[in-house]
Amino acid sequence: xxxxxxxxxxxxxxxxxxxxxxxxxxxxxxxxxxxxxxxxxxxxxxxxxxxxxxxxxxxxxxxxxxxxxxxxxxxxxxxxxxxxxxxxxxxxxxxxxxxxxxxxxxxxxxxxxxxxxxxxxxxxxxxxxxxxxxxxxxxxxxxxxxxxxxxxxxxxxxxxxxxxxxxxxxxxxxxxxxxxxxxxxxxxxxxxxxxxxxxxxxxxxxxxxxxxxxxxxxxxxxxxxxxxxxxxxxxxxxxxxxxxxxxxxxxxxxxxxxxxxxxxxxxxxxxxxxxxxxxxxxxxxxxxxxxxxxxxxxxxxxxxxxxxxxxxxxxxxxxxxxxxxxxxxxxxxxxxxxxxxxxxxxxxxxxxxxxxxxxx
Amino acid sequence: xxxxxxxxxxxxxxxxxxxxxxxxxxxxxxxxxxxxxxxxxxxxxxxxxxxxxxxxxxxxxxxxxxxxxxxxxxxxxxxxxxxxxxxxxxxxxxxxxxxxxxxxxxxxxxxxxxxxxxxxxxxxxxxxxxxxxxxxxxxxxxxxxxxxxxxxxxxxxxxxxxxxxxxxxxxxxxxxxxxxxxxxxxxxxxxxxxxxxxxxxxxxxxxxxxxxxxxxxxxxxxxxxxxxxxxxxxxxxxxxxxxxxxxxxxxxxxxxxx
Numbered sequence: 001x002x003x004x005x006x007x008x009x010x011x012x013x014x015x016x017x018x019x020x021x022x023x024x025x026x027x028x029x030x031x032x033x034x035x036x037x038x039x040x041x042x043x044x045x046x047x048x049x050x051x052x053x054x055x056x057x058x059x060x061x062x063x064x065x066x067x068x069x070x071x072x073x074x075x076x077x078x079x080x081x082x083x084x085x086x087x088x089x090x091x092x093x094x095x096x097x098x099x100x101x102x103x104x105x106x107x108x109x110x111x112x113x114x115x116x117x118x119x120x121x122x123x124x125x126x127x128x129x130x131x132x133x134x135x136x137x138x139x140x141x142x143x144x145x146x147x148x149x150x151x152x153x154x155x156x157x158x159x160x161x162x163x164x165x166x167x168x169x170x171x172x173x174x175x176x177x178x179x180x181x182x183x184x185x186x187x188x189x190x191x192x193x194x195x196x197x198x199x200x201x202x203x204x205x206x207x208x209x210x211x212x213x214x215x216x217x218x219x220x221x222x223x224x225x226x227x228x229x230x231x232x233x234x235x236x237x238x239x240x241x242x243x244x245x246x247x248x249x250x251x252x253x254x255x256x257x258x259x260x261x262x263x264x265x266x267x268x269x270x271x272x273x274x275x276x277x278x279x280x281x282x283x284x285x286x287x288x289x290x291x292x293x294x295x296x297x298x299x300x301x302x303x304x305x306x307x308x309x310x311x312x313x314x315x316x317x318x319x320x321x322x323x324x325x326x327x328x329x330x331x332x333x334x335x336x337x338x339x340x341x342x343x344x345x346x347x348x349x350x351x352x353x354x355x356x357x358x359x360x
Numbered sequence: 361x362x363x364x365x366x367x368x369x370x371x372x373x374x375x376x377x378x379x380x381x382x383x384x385x386x387x388x389x390x391x392x393x394x395x396x397x398x399x400x401x402x403x404x405x406x407x408x409x410x411x412x413x414x415x416x417x418x419x420x421x422x423x424x425x426x427x428x429x430x431x432x433x434x435x436x437x438x439x440x441x442x443x444x445x446x447x448x449x450x451x452x453x454x455x456x457x458x459x460x461x462x463x464x465x466x467x468x469x470x471x472x473x474x475x476x477x478x479x480x481x482x483x484x485x486x487x488x489x490x491x492x493x494x495x496x497x498x499x500x501x502x503x504x505x506x507x508x509x510x511x512x513x514x515x516x517x518x519x520x521x522x523x524x525x526x527x528x529x530x531x532x533x534x535x536x537x538x539x540x541x542x543x544x545x546x547x548x549x550x551x552x553x554x555x556x557x558x559x560x561x562x563x564x565x566x567x568x569x570x571x572x573x574x575x576x577x578x579x580x581x582x583x584x585x586x587x588x589x590x591x592x593x594x595x596x597x598x599x600x601x602x603x604x605x606x607x608x609x610x611x612x613x614x615x616x617x618x
Contacts, residue, residue: 048440048487048488049407049488050407050440050441050442050443050488051440054440061396062394062395062396062397064394066438066485066487068438068439068440069440070440070445072445113439113447115436115438115439117434117436117483120450121449121450121451170439170440170445172438172439172440172445172447174436174438174485174487176394176411176413176485
C-alpha cells in the first residue's frame with residue numbers, strides 16, 4: 001500500500017526539486033520544519049459520553065480523529081470439556097500457590113476498527129492500517145524487555161478476569177477529514193496512533209465486585225473504576241507502562257525526516273512506521289516494538305524526460321526525476337533506529353506524558 | 361425507578377428524563393468547526409452529537425444535470441455512538457434511506473440553480489446517538505450549508521415528535537411529546553418533521569416528514585394531527601435557536617475583521 005492516500009499531483013520537475021532540497025544537508029523541508037519537528041496538533045480526552053475512554057486529536061491540516069474505547073465482558077472459549085477440565089483444575093491450583101504466574105490473554109480480545117472517509121469498508125489498505133495499529137498493542141509480555149512487565153503484564157494478559165471470563169476491548173477510530181484532493185493527502189498514521197494512545201490512557205474499566213471464579217459483576221460506581229494503563233499516583237491498573245506510539249519516518253537521500261506531510265511523502269526513498277513504547281517506569285528509556293516498511297508513493301510517479309534526448313533511456317541524468325524503486329540500505333536503517341531511540345523518541349514519550357498528567 | 365413512559369406519564373406528567381411534554385433537550389451548535397472544509401458544523405442535542413462537513417459547491421465530475429447542483433449525502437455512524445457497540449456499514453439499508461431523505465430535502469430547499477453542473481457533498485459523522493438521528497443530521501447539515509455559503513431561503517429545522525397513547529383507556533386523549541430520546545423512540549410512535557419558513561405572512565412549510573412506527577388512529581383525537589401541530593412549534597423553536605447560533609458567529613466574524 002502506498003504511504004500516501006492520493007497519488008501525487010506534482011510534476012517530475014517539482015518532484016526532483018523537492019527531492020534535492022530534502023536530501024541536502026541539512027534537509028530543507030517545504031514547511032520549514034527541522035527534520036525532527038512534528039506538525040502541531042491539538043488534543044482533548046474524555047469527549048464522548050457513551051465510551052469508557054475517548055480522545056479527539058486534530059491536526060492543523062484540518063483532519064481530526066475521534067477514538068472511542070469500549071470494554072465488554074465476554075466468556076472465554078474453553079478448549080475442551082472432560083479430560084482437559086481436570087488439567088484446568090490443577091493449573092488453577094498452581095496459580096493459587098504462586099501468584100507470579102499470570103493467566104495468558106489472547107491477542108484477539110483486542111479489536112480495532114477504522115473508519116476513513118472515501119474508503120470502502122473492505123479496502124485492503126484499511127485492514128493493513130488497522131492491523132498495523134493493533135499488533136503493537138498486543139505484544140506478549142515475554143518479548144517486552146522490561147522489568148515491570150512481570151508486575152502487571154501486557155495488555156491482553158490484564159484483560160483476564162478468571163478462567164471463564166475476560167474483558168473484550170473495542171477500539172474504534174473515526175477519521176473526519178475533507179476528502180482527498182483538497183489538502184495534500186498525507187498518510188494518517190501519526191494522527192491515528194496519537195489519538196489511540198491518548199484514548200487508551202483515558203480508558204477506565206469498571207471495578208468488579210465479584211471475586212475469583214465468580215461470574216463477573218461490575219461496580220456501578222464509575223469513580224471506583226480502574227484505569228486501563230497505569231496513571232501516576234494510582235496503584236491499580238490493567239497493563240504496565242504506556243500504550244505504544246507509532247511514528248512515521250521517511251528516508252530521503254540518507255536523511256531521516258520525521259512526520260512527513262503528503263508532499264514530502266511523494267519523494268520518499270523509503271517510509272517506515274516505527275512503533276515505540278516507554279521501556280520500564282523511567283521516562284528516558286524508549287524501546288522499539290515494531291518496524292514496518294511502507295511502500296513509497298514515489299514509485300508511482302512518472303519519470304522526467306531530459307532535454308537532450310539522445311542518451312540511453314537508463315542513464316541517470318542529475319536533476320531529472322526518476323521514480324524511486326524502494327529499498328533502503330542497512331546503514332540508513334540503523335540511522336533511523338538511532339534517531340528514534342535517541343532524543344526524538346524520548347521527547348515524544350515525555351511530552352505525551354506531560355499532556356496526560358496535566359489533563360488528568 | 362420506572363423504565364417506561366407509558367405507565368407513569370399519566371400520573372406524573374413528567375418523562376423519564378424529567379422533562380415536560382414540550383421541553384426540548386439542550387441544543388448546542390457551532391459552525392466553522394473545521395477550518396479546511398468548505399463548511400462545517402457540530403450540533404449536540406442532549407446526548408446526540410453530529411459533525412457535518414460540506415464539500416462544495418464544486419465541479420461535479422460526470423454530473424449530468426446542466427441546470428442544477430446535485431446534493432449528495434454520506435452518513436457515517438461511529439461504532440461507539442450507541443449504547444451497545446455496533447458497526448453500521450455503509451451499505452446499511454436504513455442509513456441509505458436517511459442519506460436519500462437528506463439529499464432530497466436539501467435538493468429541493470437550496471438554490472441549486474445558481475450552481476449548474478456542480479456537486480455539493482454533505483458528510484455527516486454521528487459521534488454519539490441518543491434518539492433524533494435524522495433531525496440532528498438535518499439541523500447540522502442546514503447550518504453547515506450556511507457556513508459553506510450556499511444560498512437558501514431559510515434554515516431547515518427539524519425535530520422529532522411522539523405520542524403517548526394510554527393503553528388502558530382507549531377513549532382518553534393521546535399525549536404528545538417533543539424531542540424524543542432513544543428510550544422513548546423505542547417505546548413510543550414518533551415522527552421526524554422538518555420545516556422551512558414560508559413566505560412572509562404565511563405559515564411554515566413541511567419539507568421532510570418521516571414516520572417509521574405504527575400509531576393507533578382514533579376518530580375523536582387524531583394522534584397524527586396532534587404530533588404535527590406540536591412538531592411545527594418545535595421546529596420553529598429549533599430554528600430560532602439555530603438562527604441565533606449563526607448570528608452569534610457572524611458577530612464574532614465581523615468583530616474579528618475590524
